[in-house]
Amino acid sequence: MSTHTPHTTAPITAHARSHSDSALLDVQHLHKAFGGNQAVNDVSFNLQAGELLALIGPNGAGKSTTFNLVNGQLAPDSGSISLDGVSLLGRKPHELWRMGVSRTFQIAQTFGSLTVAENVQMALLSADGQSLSPWRRATHYRPADALQLLEQVQLDTQANRPCSALAYGDVKRLELAMALANEPRLLLMDEPTAGMAPDERHALMALTRGLVNQRGVAVLFTEHSMDVVFEHADRVLVMARGALIAQGSPAQVQAAPQVQAVYFGSGKTFGGSGTPAASPTTGEQP
Numbered sequence: 001m002s003t004h005t006p007h008t009t010a011p012i013t014a015h016a017r018s019h020s021d022s023a024l025l026d027v028q029h030l031h032k033a034f035g036g037n038q039a040v041n042d043v044s045f046n047l048q049a050g051e052l053l054a055l056i057g058p059n060g061a062g063k064s065t066t067f068n069l070v071n072g073q074l075a076p077d078s079g080s081i082s083l084d085g086v087s088l089l090g091r092k093p094h095e096l097w098r099m100g101v102s103r104t105f106q107i108a109q110t111f112g113s114l115t116v117a118e119n120v121q122m123a124l125l126s127a128d129g130q131s132l133s134p135w136r137r138a139t140h141y142r143p144a145d146a147l148q149l150l151e152q153v154q155l156d157t158q159a160n161r162p163c164s165a166l167a168y169g170d171v172k173r174l175e176l177a178m179a180l181a182n183e184p185r186l187l188l189m190d191e192p193t194a195g196m197a198p199d200e201r202h203a204l205m206a207l208t209r210g211l212v213n214q215r216g217v218a219v220l221f222t223e224h225s226m227d228v229v230f231e232h233a234d235r236v237l238v239m240a241r242g243a244l245i246a247q248g249s250p251a252q253v254q255a256a257p258q259v260q261a262v263y264f265g266s267g268k269t270f271g272g273s274g275t276p277a278a279s280p281t282t283g284e285q286p
Helices: 014-020 063-070 093-098 116-127 143-152 168-179 198-215 226-232 250-255 257-264
Strands: 025-034 037-047 052-056 078-083 101-104 186-190 218-222 235-240 243-248
Touching: 025 063, 037 063, 037 078, 037 243, 052 063, 052 198, 052 226, 063 186, 063 218, 093 101, 101 168, 116 143, 116 168, 143 168, 168 198, 198 218, 198 226, 226 250, 235 250, 235 257, 243 250, 243 257
Parallel strands: 052 218, 052 235, 101 186, 186 218
Antiparallel strands: 025 037, 025 078, 235 243
8 A cells, every 4th residue: 555645635536626615524624642642633615514524534534523523422623613604612422412503323322222213302301302302202202203304214114113123224224213303414424334244335326325315415425335435425525644635526636646546555446436446345456
């Protein structure tokens, strides 16, 4: 793998530029250091409602730190993050949830002891500010709304099954339904297809695309599976060594020399079919 990382970013496509003036999420000049390590260095990007934006990079690139700055898990050393003009800095994840920011996790966060429907009802309780009241069974809380959310992720026929009995792909669908409980404007998805078979990966992202189109939600997602990124993202951000080195459409990023160098070393290219000549799980050359 090449040790040289160019400092210029790939030109932003006209598609990306057209979104900048109406961005829902606006991130400007983020910096974050841990000791002497500059994990995130002057990262800026924006995201419009109804858009899927992928954040990728090899291990240690800074994408997870950037993602955690946006979701409130970490505070930046400097820079700004705003949602529809309102600053998100200093807000805890539960505050962001109330503002219409939802997230899914690399390891699904569900309640195995509850039914599928009760999991969604717990999310509805939280969305309504009821989760801190004395423990109550969720069974009777907004059941019709819970079922409607399950229908949207094609799990309504399994509403009464224990969550612990679901196949892994269905657990990821359930987590997506739970993330939609607060009617989010911004959905943050951390490695949404991790651990899934290829068919399941594409099915989940196609489902996400349908929900984005239907609801106008903006989606920022990290992903190691390059086949998922190039097939389903509207735009792609590529990080290396804490910096944003390329951004644009999947085709543009796929062809960018600096991306080729970071992922595969000089002289190697992505596959012509729209996926890299790499492992579908890691997105890195074996």
